[in-house]
Amino acid sequence: xxxxxxxxxxxxxxxxxxxxxxxxxxxxxxxxxxxxxxxxxxxxxxxxxxxxxxxxxxxxxxxxxxxxxxxxxxxxxxxxxxxxxxxxxxxxxxxxxxxxxxxxxxxxxxxxxxxxxxxxxxxxxxxxxxxxxxxxxxxxxxxxxxxxxxxxxxxxxxxxxxxxxxxxxxxxxxxxxxxxxxxxxxxxxxxxxxxxxxxxxxxxxxxxxxxxxxxxxxxxxxxxxxxxxxxxxxxxxxxxxxxxxxxxxxxxxxxxxxxxxxxxxxxxxxxxxxxxxxxxxxxxxxxxxxxxxxxxxxxxxxxxxxx
Numbered sequence: 204x205x206x207x208x209x210x211x212x213x214x215x216x217x218x219x220x221x222x223x224x225x226x227x228x229x230x231x232x233x234x235x236x237x238x239x240x241x242x243x244x245x246x247x248x249x250x251x252x253x254x255x256x257x258x259x260x261x262x263x264x265x266x267x268x269x270x271x272x273x274x275x276x277x278x279x280x281x282x283x284x285x286x287x288x289x290x291x292x293x294x295x296x297x298x299x300x301x302x303x304x305x306x307x308x309x310x311x312x313x314x315x316x317x318x319x320x321x322x323x324x325x326x327x328x329x330x331x332x333x334x335x336x337x338x339x340x341x342x343x344x345x346x347x348x349x350x351x352x353x354x355x356x357x358x359x360x361x362x363x364x365x366x367x368x369x370x371x372x373x374x375x376x377x378x379x380x381x382x383x384x385x386x387x388x389x390x391x392x393x394x395x396x397x398x399x400x401x402x403x404x405x406x407x408x409x410x411x412x413x414x415x416x417x418x419x420x421x422x423x424x425x426x427x428x429x430x431x432x433x434x435x436x437x438x439x440x441x442x443x444x445x446x447x448x449x450x451x452x453x454x455x456x457x458x459x460x461x462x463x464x465x466x467x468x469x470x471x472x473x474x475x476x477x478x479x480x481x482x483x484x485x486x487x488x489x490x491x492x493x494x495x496x497x498x499x500x501x502x503x504x505x506x507x508x509x510x
Contacts (some may be wrong), residue, residue, distance in 0.1 A: 232305040233319050236288060237281030243286070243490050247403070248370055249276035250496030251396045255377030257503035258392060259384045259455070260510045268333070269381060272373060275330035282323035283349060283369075289316055289351035298414040301417040338379040345372040360426040363404040364397070371396030388452040395445030402438035402470075403492045405431065406477060424479075431479045439470040446499070450506050459509075462502035469495045 223231055223240045238244050252272040256265055284420040288295065288306045295307035305311040311319075331339055348369050355362035375397050378389030401423065407455065408415070408424035415422055427434040441465060450459045473491060 215490065232310045233315075236285050236305045236311055236316065236319065237323060238284045239277075239281065242271045245273075245276040245280040246493040246496060247400075248280045248373060249273050250500065251371050251393070252276070252373030252377040253500055254396075254495075254503045255374045255389060255392060256380065256505045257500055258388065258389045258449070259274065259381035260377060260507040262504050262507060263383055265380065268377075271330050271333045272377065275327055276373070278323050278326035278330070278415065281492060282320055282327060283352075284318040285316055286349075287322065287353045289313065289320070294418060297418045298420075299409060300414065304501055325433060334376065337382065341379045342372075342376045345369065345376075348372070356420050356422065358421075360421045361401075361423050363401045363408065363423040366404055367397035367400035370400045384453070389479055391445050391449035391452065395442040395449065398438045398442035398445065399492075402435045403473075403489055405435055405438070406473070406485050407489040409479050410482040432474055432477055435477070443467050443470070446502075450470055450502075453510055454506055459506050462505045463499075466495060466498045466502055469498055 208455050223234045226234055226384070234240060249272055256262055256269055256272070262269065265289075288304055291301075292304075292306045292313075295301035295304050301307060306313070306316050331342055334342060352362070352365050352369050355365040359365070371393050372482060374393040375389060378386070378392065379386070405423040405427065408422040411420070411422070412424050414420075415425055423434070424431060443466070446466075447460050450462065453459070469491070473495075475487045476484075477488050
């Protein structure tokens with residue numbers, strides 16, 4: 204894969220931090236294209252699958268599956284970012300925060316980006332064959348949703364809802380590995396994940412409200428306007444409600460619902476301290492969902508181990 208001459212002034216600062224800075228100069232644009240410098244994305248993709256495995260009571264027995272889900276999340280989130288940048292390369296050039304992306308800036312060529320995408324998908328295929336037949340079928344069913352996502356911001360004010368369908372899909376894949384548990388708890392877990400994704404991605408979209416308005420990109424943050432905080436609160440409340448019903452289906456005991464309390468308090472903190480007009484504040488609240496994911500995993504683990 205060829206790399207065009209480096210354009211240091213437009214390469215994000217993240218290139219110089221973490222593991223990415225240790226890579227050879229020619230490899231860094233590909234790491235940036237797959238967002239390896241920003242692990243929050245693959246954490247958010249990973250958590251719903253890990254929650255499903257833990258809630259089904261298989262966290263200890265299938266720790267290897269959790270590890271495979273982590274690898275798959277890193278690879279497929281990277282593939283999704285490359286695909287998204289291929290589709291959005293013209294729009295990205297018009298938005299200040301995304302104009303420096305390797306493909307939009309010309310550091311990586313279009314053909315090289317497609318090759319990189321296929322390599323990442325090959326890693327995802329290795330993870331896919333570790334699943335049961337049912338799990339593989341459920342996983343493959345997400346391809347159409349993933350392929351359509353980059354176009355949603357052009358046709359709907361709620362691309363975050365579509366992202367919720369995509370980024371929560373691992374919950375269904377993980378639940379498919381435990382067919383004895385029945386599908387209703389897994390579907391409720393998935394529904395809650397969708398609402399959670401809409402909430403945190405609305406917070407993320409606050410960074411781009413002005414640029415999105417200039418280039419005509421739609422988002423839930425723009426749609427909600429001055430009602431962002433109550434809107435995010437509502438989505439987080441729906442998420443907690445769905446998760447509570449999922450827990451109740453497996454263990455109809457008020458103590459099971461108490462396991463959600465740390466997650467509920469964290470989400471409440473996000474909303475209470477959110478400053479919509481402050482992009483840096485919004486980014487910190489968005490990134491804190493990695494920790495929220497760990498709190499939810501603990502809740503799922505506790506309930507799952509008592510089944």
